[in-house]
Amino acid sequence: MLDKFSLYNEDEMMQWDAFVEAHPKGTPYHMSGWLRAIEETYSFKPALYVWRNKGAITGVFPAFLVKNFMSGSRLISLPFSDYGGPLFSDESVAQEALHQIIEEHKGKAKLIEIRGNVPDGSSLVSLTYYKSHILDLKQGLSVLMKKIDKRTIQYSIRKAEKAGLEIKEVNDERGMEEFYKLNILTRKKHGVPSQPRRFFKNLLKHVILKGHGYLLLSYDRSQVVAGSLFLTSGKRMHYKYNASNPDVLGKITPNHALTWHAIKKGCEEGYHSLDFGRTSPYNEGLMRFKAMWGSVVLDANYYYYPEINGASSMQEDTKLYKILTGVWRKLPSPVIEIIGPWVYRYVA
DSSP, X not given: OEEEEOTTOHHHHHHHHHHHHHSTTOOGGGSHHHHHHHHHHHOXXXXXXXXXXXXXXXXXXXXXXXXXXXXXXXXXXXXXXXXXXXXXXXXXXXXXXXXXXXHHXXXXXXXXXXXXXXXXXXXXXXEEEEEEEEEEGGGOHHHHHHHSOIIIIIHHHHHHHHTTOEEEEOOSHHHHHHHXXXXXXXXXHHTOOXXXXXXXXXXXXXXXXXXXXXXXXEEETTEEEXXXXXXXXXXXXXXXXXXXXXXXXXXXXXXXXXXXXXXXXXXXXXXXXXXXXXXXTTOHHHHXXXXXXXXXXXXXXXXXXXXXXXXXXXXXXXXXXXXXXXXXXXXXXXXXXXXXXXXXXXXX
């Protein structure tokens, strides 16, 4: 039986989250806290589909209806997320369920986009572009350390330790504000707009303080020089955001130490895997960084109806992408902080 849940019905969201955490393919992006952070930041309309059998949830499909004057109405599962898409305990009914959703939104949405696997035989068009890197934490710390690249990763960890870098878990407003400032610098360096400050505040409120994520900050004496934000669901960790002060990267390499700290934390707390998130294959430096931890590389398949379109389909080797990022890097920082959140909303 097809049903819809309300994002602000606590009882329904408890059932929803329990199903997601128990599902082997569930992600933090499917969880209600992440969905609320998006809704409260961007005011997109949520569409939370649920399938039941004798009252028990057998499938969920989270999405948002995203409207703007540039691209019209789009149904996205999920905006600003590495993954989305349907989760079913019985895949045999998933195809028909997805067909129902497509039929419902054919006349309402110009584009349907699903950032995750869909049942075989669906009418969506697939794009295999992004890559995922998954690290098996069940191997244990001693095995994981042996698999880490020695010349770069292990050396950088030791270098950070010798420099006296201190890593702390800081799950509060002050810590998130420090991370936000670093994020502005990092996004400018890469030529891409930054998320609004209120998004990180909502992320703290609905995800981290609810026990589904945490923030690590790296300190050089009393100065915050880098930070990494992780999301969790069930026994799975997801490396969502990293930000650092570009002026210190060549001196003390804080990001490697941050990642190793998170891996140790994950092993100690019984997590099974660390997902490094999606990566463009043309970002060779980031691809190499993630591979050097001993992770397994997988395809991250995205699906579209009626055709491949939207910001998530723009590849980083295109001339347009290079022009846009080049222009963004040259903008003054005060301008970026003002217009960045507005621009970011339109690349959902």
